[in-house]
Amino acid sequence: MLKEDCASEMRVHLAKSLPLPSNVNRPRIDLVVFVINLHSKYSLQNVEKSLCHLDAGFFLGKVCFLATGAGQDSHCSIHRNTVRKLAHTYRSPLLFCDLEVDGFRASMAQRLVRMLQICAGHVPGVSALNLLSLLRSPESPPLEEL
Amino acid sequence: MDPYIAPGSTPRQSATSGLKDCFIGTTPLQKRLESVRKQVSVLPTPPRRKIPQCSQLQEDVDPQKVAFLLHKQWTLYSLTPLYKFSYTNLKEYSRLLSAFIAAEKQKGLAVEVGEDFNIKVIFSTLVGIKGTQRDPEAFLVQILSKSQLPSQNREGKVLWTGWFCSVCGDSLLETVSEDFTCLPLFLANGTESNTAIIRTWFQKTFDCYFSPLAINAFNLSWMAAMWTACKMDRYMATTEFFWSVPCSPQSLDISYAIHPEDAKALWDSVHKTPGEVIQEEVDLFMDCLYSHFHRHFKIHLSATRLVRVSTSVASAHTDGKIKILCHKYLIGVLAYLTELAIFQIE
Numbered sequence: 001m002l003k004e005d006c007a008s009e010m011r012v013h014l015a016k017s018l019p020l021p022s023n024v025n026r027p028r029i030d031l032v033v034f035v036i037n038l039h040s041k042y043s044l045q046n047v048e049k050s051l052c053h054l055d056a057g058f059f060l061g062k063v064c065f066l067a068t069g070a071g072q073d074s075h076c077s078i079h080r081n082t083v084r085k086l087a088h089t090y091r092s093p094l095l096f097c098d099l100e101v102d103g104f105r106a107s108m109a110q111r112l113v114r115m116l117q118i119c120a121g122h123v124p125g126v127s128a129l130n131l132l133s134l135l136r137s138p139e140s141p142p143l144e145e146l
Numbered sequence: 147m148d149p150y151i152a153p154g155s156t157p158r159q160s161a162t163s164g165l166k167d168c169f170i171g172t173t174p175l176q177k178r179l180e181s182v183r184k185q186v187s188v189l190p191t192p193p194r195r196k197i198p199q200c201s202q203l204q205e206d207v208d209p210q211k212v213a214f215l216l217h218k219q220w221t222l223y224s225l226t227p228l229y230k231f232s233y234t235n236l237k238e239y240s241r242l243l244s245a246f247i248a249a250e251k252q253k254g255l256a257v258e259v260g261e262d263f264n265i266k267v268i269f270s271t272l273v274g275i276k277g278t279q280r281d282p283e284a285f286l287v288q289i290l291s292k293s294q295l296p297s298q299n300r301e302g303k304v305l306w307t308g309w310f311c312s313v314c315g316d317s318l319l320e321t322v323s324e325d326f327t328c329l330p331l332f333l334a335n336g337t338e339s340n341t342a343i344i345r346t347w348f349q350k351t352f353d354c355y356f357s358p359l360a361i362n363a364f365n366l367s368w369m370a371a372m373w374t375a376c377k378m379d380r381y382m383a384t385t386e387f388f389w390s391v392p393c394s395p396q397s398l399d400i401s402y403a404i405h406p407e408d409a410k411a412l413w414d415s416v417h418k419t420p421g422e423v424i425q426e427e428v429d430l431f432m433d434c435l436y437s438h439f440h441r442h443f444k445i446h447l448s449a450t451r452l453v454r455v456s457t458s459v460a461s462a463h464t465d466g467k468i469k470i471l472c473h474k475y476l477i478g479v480l481a482y483l484t485e486l487a488i489f490q491i492e
Contacts, residue, residue, distance in 0.1 A: 040448065040449045041436075042446045073362055075363070077363035077364050077367070079364055
């Protein structure tokens with residue numbers, strides 16, 4: 001992502017889990033991407049635990065789930081629907097990307113940078129909440145079915 | 147991976163029958179599109195409800211007749227429907243296949259030192275290997291070496307065995323026309339060269355396609371839960387799990403063996419609804435094992451890959467190898483494998 005050209009300054013912070021240590025002065029966080037490795041149930045459990053520590057305000061378009069490893073179906077120990085349900089519960093978009101593959105990684109980086117620009121408010125006319133409603137999948141069933 | 151919709155779940159059955167009534171007289175292609183659309187529209191679904199076929203006792207499967215299917219390691223393949231296959235022509239197929247194999251071997255494609263070139267192929271039907279009445283009859287192919295002695299008793303050594311079956315494969319039957327026979331599961335035991343020759347002949351003769359059936363960790367944990375849930379009078383083997391940890395320079399293999407009665411006790415404490423297994427129960431069962439291991443060894447097994455599961459009912463490896471140990475639950479094991487095969491085909 002850092003290789004992408006961006007008009008303003010972009011910083012990426014990586015963390016294994018939340019909450020982040022509170023004694024550090026850090027700039028405003030515009031987008032939180034939860035990466036789930038479909039090969040490892042541990043990563044899903046980690047993400048589920050971390051979600052509790054995130055302020056509710058972020059879920060209005062500033063959170064995104066990224067599932068990696070769907071390409072190698074024989075290695076998957078999590079069903080795709082499990083992460084779909086998780087993303088649906090938290091009303092956030094879910095992206096699938098095989099981070100091991102260079103081409104997919106580059107296009108996903110572009111996508112994330114674009115999302116970041118919108119969430120930071122740098123794109124006039126589109127807000128994070130607008131983006132969220134645009135990204136909502138058309139197949140989502142009504143709430144009663146879940 | 148397998149579909150989230152189990153063939154046995156009742157809410158879907160009523161929807162299916164309703165749609166079927168509207169679609170009598172549509173072409174197979176329309177039926178297929180409809181089935182694909184049904185699958186997509188039901189996602190995301192409520193927790194999967196799957197009826198463990200393990201609890202059914204197949205009365206009409208003669209234990210003696212299927213004894214040779216047990217305790218052997220089978221390599222799994224999924225097979226697309228066979229075009230214009232007929233159960234009355236089995237002798238004809240035996241003849242053609244023998245000729246084909248002889249020709250292939252003489253071509254030098256599969257020459258092994260000391261191999262007997264006098265071989266005989268036998269096609270036979272396997273009675274009782276089916277889940278529902280609509281399932282086509284399973285059949286068996288065997289390559290035997292022709293005995294040198296003229297006596298009737300020496301049938302010759304079995305060099306290779308393969309069988310085709312379909313257990314509860316109804317969802318596939320809906321989408322194909324009458325000329326096709328749907329036997330989506332193929333199991334082979336023997337040398338890889340023989341398997342390759344048989345596959346080539348079937349592909350050429352019946353316009354079908356074989357692909358190796360791998361079983362991923364998700365399905366292996368389902369199998370572990372379902373087979374532990376099976377009631378057994380006598381446990382023949384310990385329940386074992388094998389994990390592979392990818393790390394350099396060599397991957398690490400972890401094996402975890404539990405006494406089968408302890409595993410059953412754990413399952414019983416997790417299991418709520420009788421006769422059905424749901425996703426949460428499987429997850430809870432596996433999580434209990436993971437946390438127990440973590441407490442003792444501080445290793446997160448959930449971050450590794452489950453590669454093999456072995457119980458008293460059957461043992462399965464992620465590369466698509468299965469060994470069935472108990473004839474009582476043979477149909478149950480095959481039903482799950484058929485579902486995986488059908489999912490791979492679709």
